[in-house]
């Protein structure tokens with residue numbers, strides 16, 4: 053299987069860049085995708101991106117990834133704190149995943165401190181702003197044995 057990565061952004065992440073910029077910054081999701089595409093091209097990794105405000109659509113996309121994606125990076129948005137079904141989908145497809153948050157959820161409201169995913173994630177990145185996406189991709193590249201010389 054070619055080196056492939058699925059980047060999922062959950063509810064309200066389509067508003068990134070205009071949504072509470074004092075918390076999430078001013079970089080848009082389109083900017084994140086553009087940067088991620090260049091980063092993965094340089095690494096020879098096939099990038100798939102998906103954003104939805106709907107739990108079931110995200111679950112369906114995760115199911116579709118079985119057999120054709122080697123890693124998932126997911127910013128689950130608010131589903132982080134509520135969704136057993138999302139946990140079950142990630143466990144069900146047996147694809148390793150990184151949980152990512154733009155903000156430091158542990159410095160926010162207490163109910164944001166709990167995640168239904170973190171204990172099953174390979175790793176959790178939070179509080180690095182959108183650099184978290186860059187860091188997560190670099191980590192995945194290491195795990196997949198991808199290198200900058202292997203341009204797509």
Ligand SMILES: O=C1C[C@@](O)(C(=O)O)C[C@@H](O)[C@@H]1O
Nearest residue numbers: 064127129130153154155164
């Ligand atoms: O929608 C989001 C964004 C978030 O996942 C983040 O990227 O910091 C943190 C969540 O608590 C919140 O509901």
